[in-house]
Amino acid sequence: MNELIKSAAALLESNAVQVVIGYGKGSASRTRAIFVTNVTDCEKLIFDSRCVQNLAVYLTKQEIKKLGKPAIVAPIPVLRSILQLAVENQITENDLVILGITPESELINFETFASIETFLATHRIAIDEKYQEIISKIKNMPVAERFAYWVKELEPCFKCYACRAACPLCYCTRCTVEDNQPQWISVAAHPLGNLEWHIMRAMHLAGRCTDCEACYNACPMAIPINLLTKSMLQDVAENFGSYGPSLDKENTLSSFKPDDKESFIR
Amino acid sequence: MYAPKVKGKLTLFDEVNAFGEIAEDYIVTSNSAKEIVFPRAEKLFSYHKSKEKAEITDAANNTFPDVILWGTRPCDAAAFIPLTDIFNSDLKDIIFNKRKDKVLVLSFSCSRSDDYCFCTSVNSGPGNIAGSDVLFTKLTTGDFLAEVITEKGKSLVDENKDLFEVKSEESKESNLAVVASRFNQEEIQAKLKDLFENPVWDDKSRACLGCGSCSYVCPVCSCFDIQDEAHGNKGIRLRCWDSCGYGLFTLHTSGHNPRNTQGGRWRQRILHKFLYMPNKSKVAGCVGCGRCSRSCPADINILDTLTSL
Amino acid sequence: MSNQNIYIPYLMRIEKITREAPGVKTFRLKFENEEEAEAFSFKAGQFGEYSIMGVGESTFCIASSPTRKGYIECTFRQAGKVTSALSLAEEGDVVGFRGPYGNTFPIDEWKGKNLVFIAGGIALPPMRCVIWNCLDLRENFKDITIVYGAKSVNDLVYKDELAEWRSRPDVKLVTTVDPGGETPDWKGEIGFVPSVLEKTAPSAENTIAIVCGPPIMIKFTFPVLEKLGFTEENIFTTLENRMKCGFGKCGRCNVGEVFVCKDGPVFSYQQLKLLPAEY
Numbered sequence A: 001m002n003e004l005i006k007s008a009a010a011l012l013e014s015n016a017v018q019v020v021i022g023y024g025k026g027s028a029s030r031t032r033a034i035f036v037t038n039v040t041d042c043e044k045l046i047f048d049s050r051c052v053q054n055l056a057v058y059l060t061k062q063e064i065k066k067l068g069k070p071a072i073v074a075p076i077p078v079l080r081s082i083l084q085l086a087v088e089n090q091i092t093e094n095d096l097v098i099l100g101i102t103p104e105s106e107l108i109n110f111e112t113f114a115s116i117e118t119f120l121a122t123h124r125i126a127i128d129e130k131y132q133e134i135i136s137k138i139k140n141m142p143v144a145e146r147f148a149y150w151v152k153e154l155e156p157c158f159k160c161y162a163c164r165a166a167c168p169l170c171y172c173t174r175c176t177v178e179d180n181q182p183q184w185i186s187v188a189a190h191p192l193g194n195l196e197w198h199i200m201r202a203m204h205l206a207g208r209c210t211d212c213e214a215c216y217n218a219c220p221m222a223i224p225i226n227l228l229t230k231s232m233l234q235d236v237a238e239n240f241g242s243y244g245p246s247l248d249k250e251n252t253l254s255s256f257k258p259d260d261k262e263s264f265i266r
Numbered sequence B: 001m002y003a004p005k006v007k008g009k010l011t012l013f014d015e016v017n018a019f020g021e022i023a024e025d026y027i028v029t030s031n032s033a034k035e036i037v038f039p040r041a042e043k044l045f046s047y048h049k050s051k052e053k054a055e056i057t058d059a060a061n062n063t064f065p066d067v068i069l070w071g072t073r074p075c076d077a078a079a080f081i082p083l084t085d086i087f088n089s090d091l092k093d094i095i096f097n098k099r100k101d102k103v104l105v106l107s108f109s110c111s112r113s114d115d116y117c118f119c120t121s122v123n124s125g126p127g128n129i130a131g132s133d134v135l136f137t138k139l140t141t142g143d144f145l146a147e148v149i150t151e152k153g154k155s156l157v158d159e160n161k162d163l164f165e166v167k168s169e170e171s172k173e174s175n176l177a178v179v180a181s182r183f184n185q186e187e188i189q190a191k192l193k194d195l196f197e198n199p200v201w202d203d204k205s206r207a208c209l210g211c212g213s214c215s216y217v218c219p220v221c222s223c224f225d226i227q228d229e230a231h232g233n234k235g236i237r238l239r240c241w242d243s244c245g246y247g248l249f250t251l252h253t254s255g256h257n258p259r260n261t262q263g264g265r266w267r268q269r270i271l272h273k274f275l276y277m278p279n280k281s282k283v284a285g286c287v288g289c290g291r292c293s294r295s296c297p298a299d300i301n302i303l304d305t306l307t308s309l
Numbered sequence C: 001m002s003n004q005n006i007y008i009p010y011l012m013r014i015e016k017i018t019r020e021a022p023g024v025k026t027f028r029l030k031f032e033n034e035e036e037a038e039a040f041s042f043k044a045g046q047f048g049e050y051s052i053m054g055v056g057e058s059t060f061c062i063a064s065s066p067t068r069k070g071y072i073e074c075t076f077r078q079a080g081k082v083t084s085a086l087s088l089a090e091e092g093d094v095v096g097f098r099g100p101y102g103n104t105f106p107i108d109e110w111k112g113k114n115l116v117f118i119a120g121g122i123a124l125p126p127m128r129c130v131i132w133n134c135l136d137l138r139e140n141f142k143d144i145t146i147v148y149g150a151k152s153v154n155d156l157v158y159k160d161e162l163a164e165w166r167s168r169p170d171v172k173l174v175t176t177v178d179p180g181g182e183t184p185d186w187k188g189e190i191g192f193v194p195s196v197l198e199k200t201a202p203s204a205e206n207t208i209a210i211v212c213g214p215p216i217m218i219k220f221t222f223p224v225l226e227k228l229g230f231t232e233e234n235i236f237t238t239l240e241n242r243m244k245c246g247f248g249k250c251g252r253c254n255v256g257e258v259f260v261c262k263d264g265p266v267f268s269y270q271q272l273k274l275l276p277a278e279y
Helices: A002-013 A038-042 A055-060 A076-087 A113-122 A129-137 A143-153 A162-165 A191-205 A214-218 A224-239 B076-079 B080-088 B093-100 B152-158 B185-192 B202-205 B215-218 B261-280 B290-295 B302-308 C034-039 C081-087 C122-137 C159-167 C192-200 C215-227 C269-273
Strands: A019-024 A031-036 A070-075 A099-103 A108-110 B002-007 B009-017 B041-049 B055-056 B067-072 B102-106 B134-138 B144-146 B224-231 B234-241 C012-020 C024-031 C047-052 C056-061 C072-077 C095-100 C116-121 C143-151 C172-177 C207-212 C235-238 C266-268
Touching: A002 A019, A002 A038, A002 A070, A002 A108, A019 A055, A019 B261, A019 C215, A031 A038, A038 B102, A055 A070, A055 A076, A070 A076, A076 A099, A076 A113, A099 A113, A108 A113, A129 A143, A129 A224, A143 A191, A162 A214, A191 A224, A214 A224, A224 C207, B041 C081, B055 B224, B067 B076, B076 B102, B080 B093, B080 C172, B093 B102, B102 B152, B134 B152, B134 B202, B144 B152, B185 B261, B202 B261, B202 B302, B215 B290, B224 C056, B290 B302, B290 C143, C024 C034, C024 C081, C024 C095, C047 C072, C056 C072, C056 C081, C056 C122, C072 C081, C116 C122, C116 C192, C122 C143, C122 C207, C143 C192, C172 C192, C192 C215, C207 C215, C215 C235, C235 C269, C266 C269
Parallel strands: A019 A070, A070 A099, B002 B067, B067 B102, B102 B134, C116 C143, C116 C207, C143 C172, C207 C235
Antiparallel strands: A019 A031, A099 A108, B002 B009, B041 B055, B041 B234, B134 B144, B224 B234, C012 C024, C012 C095, C024 C072, C047 C056, C047 C095, C235 C266
């Protein structure tokens, strides 16, 4: 993408940013995240359908923040994560330059988070029919069967936490699994430990997840945890009406008012 | 029996119940076979306590299953050597040894490899016999050359004499994959001791997300945690997998963390495998299977680092 | 021993609990099993993994001297999950102990020499073992000097033993507290351990220095010792690092080619200098 390379080079040249977070050539036929800090290396920036890793995960990493102000190559999944990070006050507009890429491979420099939200309003999260079918099928299982289904699906999990590491919204410097007073989540990767982890992660992401599938793509055992994220999205949409991050609406499930009608919260 | 089994788009080591379940077309499995001797969660003992008393039931007294490990590649089998060394140096981990004693390793040489493989750069190769009880190499005739390496392997052959025929001079080499050498291990080992402060560690690990994927799919990695799990007055103490790649691996309770950057942790991984282990224990820290690079969600490729040194 | 499960702890009964300082306790532990008590021995410098079943294990040195049979002691500060559970234990309770692990202070090589022990705060426990070991074999050594400091008077541990050491004519004890940590009746020094060490100026001639303290104290103590003329082979320290198994398998305490649990925790300054700065 020549335009992308030109924009990146210009930004580095003028020192408007000190690093460009983008995609570059990886192993075999893969792509990987690259961190370009000089104009010559901008040549290495590429963009095509293989670029599925969610780069927004690097915006909250201390090693990357040390490099300076970033520009970030942002296809739609990355844009959604950027908006959610903004809603959660993890980034401000001055912290980064956004090199948005539309599905038609157009480059848009989003200067405000509001402009991202406007753009995303015409590119809403949609759950593919084939996933909707699988999710319905699971939801229609009686509880015992559904439990057995998940115990079996999670059996290959060895709790490497690649799902957590790849997720842009898992930015807690100390994750709940790392609390040991008390040890909420068993450390070991046995059936109970696996269930505890995935249930907890699903609950912590409900209302925040934007269905980028970074977790599923990261899993070395190809466990279909994207079924959990998509199912959550559906549930949140059905019960709370929201379907994606929004700067003026409150964050579903993590907003609190003292006069909440639920009594257990008082 | 544990053998490679197709699961969706992956091939994984898993329990098989019928020959037809065994995958044939794989370079290496996504997970390693180390689980057979070093499970993800291993009970060490169970206890029953009251305020003034505690009773301990030793898990080493349990019976461990006889296992046939079928379809390991030479790299997988070679990894049992450093694993056995770690669990037996000075003090001996008898649970590990009991499991290992019950495993029969029946490996298959590689007739093909890919760009992730680098066994020939780490003193191994597509026909390496180290760590196997029997190594099979498929020949152009459709038969298999069976190299019987251990006593255990010999007893298998003796019990199935009708399946084996003593032949001389079968050409093994011509049926093996050609795996190009990617780096000189001795040179790297010599260079590494002077590279502690080098920026290569930060440079090559910038994209690292700090998960434990590489350690967990690696057939040699054996770092572990010890955890107690209690249910009222009863409970167990177990040993479970851990990774030096995690930020909190070396964190002291005081808050001091000797390795608090991802670059430092990447450096530890490479130095431990390619300098400390060969120097100190005289065993390989890496068998060149490439699983770490294959599984890495951020596509950190260990060869990028090793060839840039 | 070779057919024993190395992860199984000895069961120990807490015979005595002493409150040393805010948050700091000493346990005196006796083996539940007589045979195990008879067969057990250790050397100064070694440590163990102490546990509460169901909670976990924590690493402390064995703080009592091997010259005193029939019990072992450990001193710890309440800091995390396991030490908090241990802090709630009472005399008569049963705890677990795995050990002894690690290498030892080469006391035999110190015969006929002067000894200077330098410790700060909660780092006196690892030294207490070797101090008592040497005092119990007093005739083997020449002058013995102890320099010990803590943040405040209240934070000094082993207060009774400090009094005992002070009263002995064959020991020179210098105690200090950080500026601001003194009480009106404090008669000792006021200042950080490295500067008090410099003021005490023990002779380096035929002398071994043994240092233990928080990283910041060690950082400033080594230069003082070098200034006083101590050579690298004559300075010893005992290192702390995050540990789990205690016997060199779990990987956590690996620094360079050593495991602090197995190749340490006792290192000479000469050996320490060869390690990468990852501890």
